Amino acid sequence: MSKRKMVRVVFEPGGTELLVPAGTLLSRAAAAAGYGIETPCGGMGICGKCKVQVNGDPSPLDSNERRLLTEQEISQGFRLACRTKVSSDITVHIPPESLSRIQKILSQGVLRLCEADSRVRKVYCELDQPTLNDERAAFERLADCLAHRQLNLRPNLNVVRTISRTLRDAGYKVTAVMYEDKLIALEPGDTTSHCYGIAYDLGSTTIVGYLLDLATGRELAVSALMNPQTVYGEDLVSRISFASTQEKGGDILRTAAVDALSRIAKALARSAGVRLENVYKATVVGNTCMTHLLLGIDVASLGQSPYVPAVCADITTSAQELDLPISPEAPVVILPNVAGFVGSDLVAVLISVEWEKDGRTRLAVDIGTNGEMALLHNGKTYVCSAAAGPAFEGAGISSGMRGSPGAIDSVVISDDVYISTIENRRPIGICGSGLVDAVAQMLDAGIIDESGRMLSPNEASSLPEAIRRRLIDGERGPEFILVEKRHSGTGKPITLTQTDIRHVQLAKGSIRAAIATLMRTAEVDDEDLSEILLAGAFGNYIRVESAIRIGLIPSVAREKVISIGNAAGTGARLALLCEQEMQTARELARKAEHLELAVSPDYQMELMDRMMFPKVRAPMH
């Protein structure tokens, strides 16, 4: 292994220094130093949100930077952190607007507020040793010390059980760990600099955990796992059925989820070099079914109409009760749900974008197997969920696949068909964002019409020759060849069938009809929307123009559509750090008006309409 040159990067504000290998991306170095930088485009160099001011000599400007930075900015040393590599020692100043929301809370002078606001607090105490003239009980001795700092302390049986021995063995120099006014741990010596928390995004497919320093808000590690419950049921309905009908089904699913959270906790601790017993708080967001299963709550009622959850209020339990391998008395906070199919993950999305910050009309859409969405208008939030089916996750499509290496993720049709794949591997299938692209391009090329009908080969005489040759008669109607056999990684051509197009129409129709129903209920027109926020992996990678072209989202100006990445995870992190954010989550969950689409005549009508593709090209940027 050749030795790589190491260079020094100093970040301002804060002055944190870091040694990194030459060639490291600035955005990665910043993350490693604990600075979260806004990268809504996922580091593709297209949103221009990650501007930083560099003093030194990094890699040359690339084409994206030339396009997104003004002459004046370039002369002042501004760069895009996601496009710039470090080649020698430099100083990087991160302007407040480029810091991520979590980081902003921390940097805008409220770091101390946040520290108090996780409600976890560590206090180092040097206590007097007991004597016959000072026989205060061990707990009261500690409580008296904290009372001098204006802190009230309540005993906790599990800690009190061993408090006398802990104090004695530590020579009466200990660190008390408090959650609110409860003593949740007691450690020998001064351990105040080790105070961590984990925010979990418990998805039905993927579980992500974030390890944060509760004192500074810095993110120390991220770790993800497939949800092992998938083994017992791919989708929610089959897991609910497993839990309700299988003997100990609920237990099996609960244990699977807990195991995954535990493995993530261990991976996070290992990766950041911290000890699990120094993790004193966790938050969890997820859809209602996922968090019910995690808590061992009976989910049978979620499996049958009217799909009523057991509880919407947030629940606080303990690591010990949940069987997580962090500090046993650590509170584990599950954020509130809104309804059976509108869970705390959507609530977390809302707090991540400061949902009610300026009262403008906003739409947030999180597309998975279920589309969950929220609309804010005139101070009121409307939410609903629509069963989109798995088409956008690549399932149910003849050549569909998840967004993994080899998946077609973008399609251009002009004189011929041009594709790109994830990691530039040989194509083996098509993922959600590729599918949306393909359908949009096929519409524009006239390969399918507004009703979704695909031309038969003999109707295609007006198309360019290369395109026409790709239209074939398949077993069940026309088929369009995206990738010919000789270019395919599977040894077979990759095609879209008429049935695939119908699946896309159903999926996008149900999402779009749900959006339309929300907007109709709130009396909102397309032009009222100040922005459309797309959450989740699909929302992150989709090409906005294509989404508008196929009519998946309302037709608004391109710049009003913002991909917000894993916003649910961001919400979980905010709730971990700030009780105020948790309070906001409670209020949003309680106030939100849930529309039940199953009984909405509007929705049924919209669904018929929105299956169609828009007639005219939507306005483009």
Add this chain to the structure above:
Amino acid sequence: MSKRKMVRVVFEPGGTELLVPAGTLLSRAAAAAGYGIETPCGGMGICGKCKVQVNGDPSPLDSNERRLLTEQEISQGFRLACRTKVSSDITVHIPPESLSRIQKILSQGVLRLCEADSRVRKVYCELDQPTLNDERAAFERLADCLAHRQLNLRPNLNVVRTISRTLRDAGYKVTAVMYEDKLIALEPGDTTSHCYGIAYDLGSTTIVGYLLDLATGRELAVSALMNPQTVYGEDLVSRISFASTQEKGGDILRTAAVDALSRIAKALARSAGVRLENVYKATVVGNTCMTHLLLGIDVASLGQSPYVPAVCADITTSAQELDLPISPEAPVVILPNVAGFVGSDLVAVLISVEWEKDGRTRLAVDIGTNGEMALLHNGKTYVCSAAAGPAFEGAGISSGMRGSPGAIDSVVISDDVYISTIENRRPIGICGSGLVDAVAQMLDAGIIDESGRMLSPNEASSLPEAIRRRLIDGERGPEFILVEKRHSGTGKPITLTQTDIRHVQLAKGSIRAAIATLMRTAEVDDEDLSEILLAGAFGNYIRVESAIRIGLIPSVAREKVISIGNAAGTGARLALLCEQEMQTARELARKAEHLELAVSPDYQMELMDRMMFPKVRAPMH
């Protein structure tokens, strides 16, 4: 079995009717009807506290009643409830001053206050069934119903886990059980009339449980067991040693205590015909070591100087966590301690007598192996404990025994020696109260002098012949025969030896020196004492004149000394019923000044003095 005549008794106030067998004691009938009557003398007919007014024709007046009731009272139909038997239908009016303190709280118009004040509340709710137009979660559906009654409800995971099914199976007609604002149980149908609690007095020798109706305060059953921990160590020191040195010693002792509490709970439920799952709260009082062991708290620090407890603050845990077979989420409240050897049992004694009610100077003494005592003077409470040794429990005395059938419990010496025994069985030994009587009488008769020295047979010429014959030369000095061989139930004479007298001197000296030290610290003289309260079994049966004669307690007028029975149990019951009493317990425990006698030069000096017996006869009634 001959059929016994049943008669009807009506109790006022309240009008409760009861059918009882003819010949039933009025005090027992009152208890069965749920009226607690003051019987500080233990129903011996000597204190006159249990006066009731009878309309009807009960058993004839006995000699005690003639002595304790005035002519006017007799003409008005007043009787002593503990001496009067029912022979035909009667109405009994219980004056407020004869109701026990618990009952007083209930009868003095604050019954509703008390009901709310156990903080346990049952509310019957008829909920709307969920529909597609009303998809509120199960918990929120219930919470909304309670919100209509101005009750805020917090979810509790263990109840929420099954809430959907419980609601559905119950047809949405349920009873919510709340502790404070937490949902602790949910039951089908209307079960509001079943709401019980248990108050435990966890003694190192005996454990007593009281089953109370939390809504009315009525006592439904009492049950007691030997503390099974006795197997692992007779006294506290040996149990601490067992817990600290034996592998899993603490666990073994904890389990033994929990088992006993569980068995008592089952016995109480069976005896009162109630279901254990309808018991929603428990309180526990006991000495610091007992409650630490029950909670699984490490007691090693209680076994070595400076004898520091782990915690003094009150602890609330749950039945499930403690493994008690009552409603799983029922709170179990352990009252606060003052110090390592001044536990919540003494605190409970203090609340049972409204310790600070009128600010007069009072002394309370609870004598067991340890004497624990409290002195109130000028608004300040001083407490201490003294290791009396087991003499007053009959241990360490050559003929000593516990206060069980056949124990000599009183002694009179005049021309000869006259004794009585418990249940009038043939004498087999002497218990604490008999021992105090015997020593007092031997002092008055001149058989022992103020230094505790027993006359030898040849010094006894001035004594009556029958007495003189009882003085013999034993193996280790003089011995006094209380019961001759022919009258003894053991086939051997029952004697007191010089060594026995020395044990009594040590025991009473340490108690009396502790009292003297408290009084010296508080600058209190004998005449300042408005009353001396004697708690516990020993305090209940002891003859006050004898206790004063041997110098066990300060020499005050007979009527100032009041036996208050199992006052610790009464305190536990009050804390169960009334959060206000619990708050008083917290304040008393926190404010009390604990004197550590081991470092008190006063105590050492007093101890030398107080071993002696008082020179002159104390003033008698």
